[in-house]
Amino acid sequence: MATAIGVVLSGVCFAQPAAQTSDAWPVRPLRFVVPYPPGGPLDSMARLLAEKAKSSLGQTIIVENKPGAGGNIGADIVAKAAPDGYTLVMGAVATHAINPWLFASIPYDSVRDFAPVVLVASVPNVLVLNKDFAARENIRSLPDLIEYARKNPGKLNYGSGGSGSAGHLSAELLRTRANIDVVHIPYQGAAPAQLALLSGQSDFMFDNLAASAPLIQDGKVIALAVTTLKRSALLPDVPTVEESGIRPFDIGTWFGVFTTAGTPEAIVQKLYGAYENALKDPAVIERLKLMGSNAELMSSTGFADFVRLELEKYKEIVKVSGAKVN
Incomplete structure (x- = not known):
């Protein structure tokens, strides 16, 4: 009996410090990895959120840019980190x-190497057309563009930020769903692809809405459709691709906060609470609105389910595109 009591008491003693550690977390600054170069919308949002979330956590959140291999290098740092919630990735x-x-x-x-915390933003891509080409060929809608492509196989070309980029995948899905013959011109990033569209080197492209919105509003390019299931509040008069008759079609650019798999659930929920508060901050809401974000706050479990569904969806889309990186 004495032995049994000793075992029980020792279990209580061991359990208590663990609970206290969880309650006290965090006791040192957090590391927030951005797997892309500094200066982009994802990087600027990470920095804004880090600033807003630190008051809830009581610790500084240090943002580090670790670009390379399409984001794989930065993501892998967090996949291999200690499962203690101190290392995050956008x-x-x-x-x-x-x-x-x-x-x-x-x-x-x-899926297996990460613990999703919170979805930050979901931004549509938008199909934009060179304005001179649109005026010359009298193209005012996506059905007009498809009709032109069918009458002129192989003549229409589109630019993208590179093989496997969101713009490339969107255009290849359109090519397959609409059964049209178009030529892909890959560029070294979305910015040079956008310049090529403006100069008339390419006829159309699928661009990030936040990047294209100023050009659309200034009349420098023509917006034909957004790629998500719902219209964007930034472009309420622009239909979706599905509304234009191409189904199924649902592609968007999203990003969110993850930590390492195996992190205690209590810590994941502390992170969720801190970033939930940050996402309700007026400055963050305004920034998301300017990006054209359609994201709705979801639980960590809901975000995990969302990631699994997106992974399965893009299996088909990447296959359709034929894109591969060795």
Whole structure:
């Protein structure tokens, strides 16, 4: 009996410090990895959220840019980190849904190696057309563009930020769904692809809505459709691709906060609470609105389910595109 009591008491003693550790967390600064270069919308949002979330956590959140391999290098840092919640990553549709099918191999499993915390933003892509080409060929809608492509096979070309980019995948899905023959011109990033569209080197492209919105509003390009199931509040008069008759079609750019798999659920929920508060901050709401974000706050479990569905969806889309990175 004495032995049994000793075992029970020792269990209580061991359990108590563990609970206290969880309650006290965090006791040191957090590391927030951005797997892309500094200066982009994902990087600027990570920095804004880090600033807003630190008051809830009582610790500084240090943002580090670790670009390379389409985001795989930065994501892998968090996949291999200690499961204690101190290392986070701003994961995205590329790192968690596209790259597993695009790359011949990646060093992490986008589902098993991460604990999703919160979805930050979901931004539509938009099909934009060179305005001179649109005026010359009298193209005012996506059905007009498809009709032109069918009458002129192989004549229409589109630019993208590179093989496997969201713009490339969107255009290839359109090519397949609409049964048209169009030519892909890959560029080294979305910015040069956008310049090529403006100069008339390409006829159309699928661009990130936040990047294209100023050009659309200034009349420098023509917006034909957004790629998500719902219209964007930034472009309420622009129909979706599905509304234009091409189904099924649902592609968007999303990103959110992840930590390492195996992190205690209590810590994941502390992170969720801190970032939930940050996402309700007026400055963050305004930034998301300017990006054209359609994201709705979802639980960590809901975000995990969303990531699994996106991973399965992009398996088909990447296959359709024929894109591969060795």
